[in-house]
Amino acid sequence: MSETLPFRPYAPGSQPALDTPAYVGTRLRHPKQAPVKIAQSITELSGPRFSPTAFAPLADMTRGAQGAAIGERIIIAGRITDEDGRPVPHSMIEIWQANAAGRYDHPNDSHDAPLDPNFHGAGRVFSDAEGNWQVLTIKPGAYPWPNHVNAWRPNHVHFSLFGPAFATRLVTQMYFPGDPLLEYDPVFNGIPDAAARNRLIAAFDPQITRPDFALGYRFDIVLRGRGATPMEA
Amino acid sequence: MPIATASQTIGPYWHLLEDESWADLTRLGAAAAHPDRRPIVLSGVLRDGAGDPFPDACVELWQADPPASDAFPGFGRSRTDRDGRYRFRTLMPQPVPAAGAPGTNALQAPHLALAILSRGLMHALHTRVYFAGQALNEADPVLSAIAPARRGTLIATPLGAHDGADGWQLDLRLQGGDETVFLEF
Ligand SMILES: [Fe+3]
Numbered sequence: 001m002s003e004t005l006p007f008r009p010y011a012p013g014s015q016p017a018l019d020t021p022a023y024v025g026t027r028l029r030h031p032k033q034a035p036v037k038i039a040q041s042i043t044e045l046s047g048p049r050f051s052p053t054a055f056a057p058l059a060d061m062t063r064g065a066q067g068a069a070i071g072e073r074i075i076i077a078g079r080i081t082d083e084d085g086r087p088v089p090h091s092m093i094e095i096w097q098a099n100a101a102g103r104y105d106h107p108n109d110s111h112d113a114p115l116d117p118n119f120h121g122a123g124r125v126f127s128d129a130e131g132n133w134q135v136l137t138i139k140p141g142a143y144p145w146p147n148h149v150n151a152w153r154p155n156h157v158h159f160s161l162f163g164p165a166f167a168t169r170l171v172t173q174m175y176f177p178g179d180p181l182l183e184y185d186p187v188f189n190g191i192p193d194a195a196a197r198n199r200l201i202a203a204f205d206p207q208i209t210r211p212d213f214a215l216g217y218r219f220d221i222v223l224r225g226r227g228a229t230p231m232e233a
Numbered sequence: 234m235p236i237a238t239a240s241q242t243i244g245p246y247w248h249l250l251e252d253e254s255w256a257d258l259t260r261l262g263a264a265a266a267h268p269d270r271r272p273i274v275l276s277g278v279l280r281d282g283a284g285d286p287f288p289d290a291c292v293e294l295w296q297a298d299p300p301a302s303d304a305f306p307g308f309g310r311s312r313t314d315r316d317g318r319y320r321f322r323t324l325m326p327q328p329v330p331a332a333g334a335p336g337t338n339a340l341q342a343p344h345l346a347l348a349i350l351s352r353g354l355m356h357a358l359h360t361r362v363y364f365a366g367q368a369l370n371e372a373d374p375v376l377s378a379i380a381p382a383r384r385g386t387l388i389a390t391p392l393g394a395h396d397g398a399d400g401w402q403l404d405l406r407l408q409g410g411d412e413t414v415f416l417e418f
Contacts, residue, residue, distance in 0.1 A: 011236040016355035025353030028282035029407045035417035038375050039332035042297045043346050044418045048308030083235055096249040104246040122249040166295045167418060171350055173241040190355055191239045222235045
């Protein structure tokens with residue numbers, strides 16, 4: 001497959017709209033003009049490469065200077081592929097999240113929940129040759145936010161991915177199965193297609209779970225594929 | 234056939250992954266590797282639909298030229314500060330081939346790609362930075378695709394040399410009368 005083939009457009013309904021009225025923060029931040037469509041050139045078809053030698057992985061987020069972070073240890077594992085099922089190898093993944101109490105180690109987080117001196121909440125891992133990656137962390141707590149009265153974000157972990165090109169850059173969030181807050185969350189529900197939405201919910205996985213140590217969740221990520229499929233007009 | 238995973242907002246706490254040094258793409262020895270290139274400082278203020286600057290966005294820069302190397306990452310990330318200002322130090326790009334033009338001489342004017350991520354943005358907004366006064370701007374295929382009245386939202390203005398670098402300014406407006414032209418690709 002040529003490195004210069006363009007990436008295909010996102011499937012209709014699979015991506016959230018910038019204008020999502022239920023998410024109040026979008027009101028003054030969504031452009032009113034339609035985007036200008038451009039052909040992908042080297043600027044879009046190339047992208048940054050990060051190597052684990054220059055960007056040290058941090059695959060265990062549960063260890064602080066004074067000991068173990070508080071909360072439920074979890075392993076999140078998954079595979080990055082493209083829309084043709086091909087692995088996305090050796091690609092950097094950035095991970096950040098709240099602590100077990102639902103508080104970020106961030107100066108702007110004023111939620112009245114305790115900080116954990118042993119949990120900063122940032123990790124970095126790389127996919128292997130087959131696209132597989134995993135991280136050990138703490139299950140994040142839910143937290144309130146000012147979107148509407150009594151608004152709470154569901155438990156979630158933030159993910160940032162690069163893939164092979166600037167056109168494949170993806171920032172997303174992973175959720176947990178069975179979370180009663182999901183149906184009230186305008187960020188999650190901003191994705192129109194239910195199947196696309198539900199793919200942001202990790203699956204509990206007994207194969208990833210380690211006995212007497214940590215529950216395991218699977219979160220597979222798909223980045224844009226190259227080229228139109230032959231059947232598409 | 235699997236479809237691409239959905240985007241979600243980067244939220245207000247993305248600074249947990251920030252390394253502020255990344256805003257300087259010349260930090261790894263770019264001057265020695267590319268002595269022919271002028272260092273530039275690009276900055277501007279990011280405003281919302283009310284015209285207010287906002288302070289917690291993540292602005293990412295990518296440039297295909299000069300090619301990324303150990304001495305030059307090609308990629309940078311800047312927060313907007315309390316005044317809504319982003320700021321990068323990098324190298325002036327040279328023209329690169331236009332889309333679908335291998336084997337032809339079609340070139341794009343020197344440009345940088347920007348992605349804006351922020352709370353209130355469900356996915357990244359993409360735009361480009363061009364440089365006022367470049368002869369190739371007139372024929373650039375991306376600028377040419379934009380209505381003339383709005384092209385200026387992608388063209389940085391010179392601020393003069395300072396601290397060994399040419400200063401350039403491009404303010405960004407997410408919504409409103411002088412809304413930045415955003416690109417889809
Ligand atoms: Fe969050």
